[in-house]
Amino acid sequence: MPRRKIRVTGAPEAPLRAALAALRTELGIPEDFPPPVREEAERAAKAPAVPSYDATDIPFFTLDPPASTDLDQATHLSRRAGGYRVRYAIADVPAFVAPGGAVDAEAHRRVNTLYFPDEKVPLHPVVLSEGAASLLPHQVRPAVLWTIDLDADGRTTAVDVRRALVRSRAKLDYAGVQRQIDAGTAEEPVALLREIGEARERLEAERGGISLNVPEQEITARDHTYVLGYRAPLPADGWNAQLSLLTGMAAAELMLAHGTGVLRTLPAAPDGAVARLRRTATALHIDWPHHVSYAALIRSLDPGDPRDAAFLQECTTLLRGAGYTVFTGGDLPAITTHAAVAAPYTHCTAPLRRLADRYAAEICLAAVADQAPPDWVLAALDTLPRRMADGARIAGTVERECVDLVEAALLKDRIGEVFEACVVDVEERRPTVGTVQLISPAVIGRIEGDHLPLGERLRVRLAQAEPGTSKILFTAV
Numbered sequence: 421m422p423r424r425k426i427r428v429t430g431a432p433e434a435p436l437r438a439a440l441a442a443l444r445t446e447l448g449i450p451e452d453f454p455p456p457v458r459e460e461a462e463r464a465a466k467a468p469a470v471p472s473y474d475a476t477d478i479p480f481f482t483l484d485p486p487a488s489t490d491l492d493q494a495t496h497l498s499r500r501a502g503g504y505r506v507r508y509a510i511a512d513v514p515a516f517v518a519p520g521g522a523v524d525a526e527a528h529r530r531v532n533t534l535y536f537p538d539e540k541v542p543l544h545p546v547v548l549s550e551g552a553a554s555l556l557p558h559q560v561r562p563a564v565l566w567t568i569d570l571d572a573d574g575r576t577t578a579v580d581v582r583r584a585l586v587r588s589r590a591k592l593d594y595a596g597v598q599r600q601i602d603a604g605t606a607e608e609p610v611a612l613l614r615e616i617g618e619a620r621e622r623l624e625a626e627r628g629g630i631s632l633n634v635p636e637q638e639i640t641a642r643d644h645t646y647v648l649g650y651r652a653p654l655p656a657d658g659w660n661a662q663l664s665l666l667t668g669m670a671a672a673e674l675m676l677a678h679g680t681g682v683l684r685t686l687p688a689a690p691d692g693a694v695a696r697l698r699r700t701a702t703a704l705h706i707d708w709p710h711h712v713s714y715a716a717l718i719r720s721l722d723p724g725d726p727r728d729a730a731f732l733q734e735c736t737t738l739l740r741g742a743g744y745t746v747f748t749g750g751d752l753p754a755i756t757t758h759a760a761v762a763a764p765y766t767h768c769t770a771p772l773r774r775l776a777d778r779y780a781a782e783i784c785l786a787a788v789a790d791q792a793p794p795d796w797v798l799a800a801l802d803t804l805p806r807r808m809a810d811g812a813r814i815a816g817t818v819e820r821e822c823v824d825l826v827e828a829a830l831l832k833d834r835i836g837e838v839f840e841a842c843v844v845d846v847e848e849r850r851p852t853v854g855t856v857q858l859i860s861p862a863v864i865g866r867i868e869g870d871h872l873p874l875g876e877r878l879r880v881r882l883a884q885a886e887p888g889t890s891k892i893l894f895t896a897v
Contacts, residue, residue, distance in 0.1 A: 427537055427636055427651075436829040439888030440538050443821055447814075449534060453545050456522045461545035464516040464523065465552035468562055471512075471583035475565055479589045479609065480509055482555055483660050486593040489550040490533070490542065492770045494563070494588045495663060497612035503571040504616050508667050509555060509563040509586045513544070513771040513778050516553050519796035523548070531811025533773040534818050537826060542773075549772045557591045564781045566667050574619030579670045581784050598656040617659020620666060629762035630715045631665070633658055634736060635729040652724035664769045665761060671784045672756075672764035678787035679750030682780055682804060684767050686742040686759045689714075693738055696845055699875040700734045703842030703857035714738075730862030740816075744776060744805040748798065776808050824891045827863045831885040831892060838897055841880045843872050856880055856894055869896030 444451070453461070480494035496507040517523045527543055534541040542549045555561050565584040569577045592610070600606035601614050624631060636651040668684070675681025694714065701708045701717075704727040708717050718735065721728040739760060745753045758765040768780035779797050786793040839858050846854035854872045857864050858880075867880055880894040 436825065436887050437538055439825050439829070440536055440822065442888055443818075443825065444536065444541070447817065447821070449541055449818075450530070453526060454522075457526045458545055458547070460518075460522045461516075461547050464518070465547045468512075468515040468552065470515075471562055471585060473565075473582055473584040475507075475509075475563075475584040476560055476587040478507060478586065480507070480555070480586055481590045481592050481610065482557070482588050483592050483594065483597060483613075483656070486595075489554060489556070490772045491555040491588075491591070492772045493664065494555040494586060495609075495613075495660075497609050497616060499608075499612070500569060503569065503577065504574070504612065506566075506568045506570065506616065506663060506666065508566040508568065508663060508769070509584070510566065510667075510769055510777075510781065511553050511555055511772050512562040512564050512583060512781075513548075513553060514782065515562040515583075516548050517544070517778070519794075527775055528807060531775050531807060532815055534815060536818065537822055543775065544772060553772060555586070555588050557588045560585055560587050564785065566670065568666060568670055570616065570619070574616060574623055576666070576670060579674065579788075581671075581674075581781075581788050583785065594654050594656045594660070598654045601656065613656065613659045613663075617655075617662045620662035621658065624662070624665075624762070625715070625719065627762045628715055630718050630760045631658060631661060632718065632732055632735050632739075632760075633723045634732050635723045652722075652729065665765070667769050668765045668767060669761065669763050671768045671780055672766045674784045674787045675766065675780075676752060676756060676764060678783070679752075680748045680787075680793055680798075680801075681746070681783050682766060682776060682801065683745045683747075683753070683756060684742060684758055684765050685745045685753075685755050686739065686757075686761075687755060688759045689738040689741070697734060697738065699842065699844040700857050701731060702875055703844055703859065703877070704728075704731050704862065705859075706731050727862065730857075734857075734864075744808045746801045746805055748801060775811070776804060779804060825887045827865065828885040828890070828892050829887040830861060830863065831882055832887060835882050835885060838879050838881050839894075840877060841867075841894070842877045843867070843874050846872050846874050863892070865892035865894050867894040867896065872896065 478496050480496045482491045482494045484491055492511050494509040498505045517527065523544065530543050533543045555563065563584055563586045565582055565586065567580040571577050597610060601611060633653045635653060672683055675683065698708060706727060721732060723729050723732055745755065747753050756764045766780050767774055768777050768784065771777035771781060779800065782797045783793045841856040841858045844855050844857045851872065852868055852870060854867050855864060856867045879897040881897050883895050884890045884893045
């Protein structure tokens with residue numbers, strides 16, 4: 421699911437880049453992998469477990485940002501009688517990572533790849549995550565191959581999953597694919613991305629699901645100052661995301677039918693969170709009539725508009741209650757759905773970057789084969805939700821601290837200036853402390869004042885903003 425995306429460009433010695441490096445040190449984020457982990461990964465890269473099924477004749481392609489090299493998924497789309505066939509190959513991490521080994525233990529410590537605005541801290545050593553296990557073009561790779569048949573409306577009619585050897589023919593990027601599809605020059609495996617993606621988007625709307633097309637916030641260093649901008653996601657981003665959601669939903673259904681699994685669950689957002697989001701909409705002059713549902717509003721927004729982009733960033737707060745729910749022996753949990761997906765769902769398409777996906781894949785492979793999952797999977801299930809929650813907390817801390825750093829850098833030369841803003845939150849026990857959303861630039865910060873009119877506009881003065889030293893603080897004028 422989406423997270424707040426921030427990217428910083430500029431020289432490594434720029435103050436913000438230095439502050440981000442200091443933040444990694446402060447949070448105890450590892451700079452590198454221990455030698456035993458690197459050594460084991462290098463050995464595994466040379467001798468992975470090789471499946472017997474050969475699917476290298478299928479012309480897969482990958483679709484990722486241009487600079488990405490940790491490629492979890494490769495796709496092939498085709499027509500079939502009465503509908504479509506989606507082949508979705510996922511990097512087979514267990515082919516390289518031995519249960520109980522040094523790489524496995526380190527992955528359990530890290531849990532997720534961590535994304536900082538200027539760099540990432542990977543879950544697995546790069547010799548695997550950006551090398552031997554990555555579905556790089558023109559390389560034969562072991563994969564977990566999903567084959568999902570859809571009818572003409574995009575509904576799932578059949579699912580198969582097996583281990584296979586695959587070979588991607590092309591590494592594509594979103595902008596290039598969008599240009600090809602818009603110009604009508606895309607060949608059918610790529611051209612079908614739009615057809616299938618739009619069909620799945622219609623089904624998502626029908627069931628009440630929500631996909632947040634969250635823009636990437638970009639901070640660029642220019643002559644010792646910082647400029648804020650947004651990169652709005654393209655339609656191709658959303659169509660590709662629908663394939664991942666499709667696979668995650670298919671995996672969840674397999675698990676529920678088999679009686680063992682790990683689901684990604686999310687209860688409905690509490691009223692207070694939605695009310696706060698309405699105040700943010702007011703601050704950004706986004707019209708949200710009370711008769712319009714949250715899902716309908718999201719679909720009406722333009723991520724290319726700065727105000728809509730800022731609001732979509734804040735919508736990610738409604739996803740913070742998500743967690744992992746495990747079950748075994750056919751004892752299904754009380755909650756099996758993800759409120760934003762509006763269906764049972766699991767994470768299974770990014771095993772290079774997320775620990776839980778490795779377990780989900782093994783459970784699904786066992787379900788299709790009508791076998792029990794491997795012992796190493798069952799042994800870890802009870803503690804997996806807690807481990808993933810700990811990883812999510814670290815990732816959340818990284819995200820919050822990075823946002824604070826980036827916004828402080830953006831405003832550091834404007835201390836004393838007055839801005840138009842709206843109060844979007846007030847602390848219950850300290851009514852003189854709250855949160856404001858600036859009208860322009862679209863940033864959020866802490867405010868202190870004797871009278872903070874919740875949901876109303878007011879003028880605020882920037883009191884402090886120093887990346888790495890002090891977070892943003894406003895005072896009421």
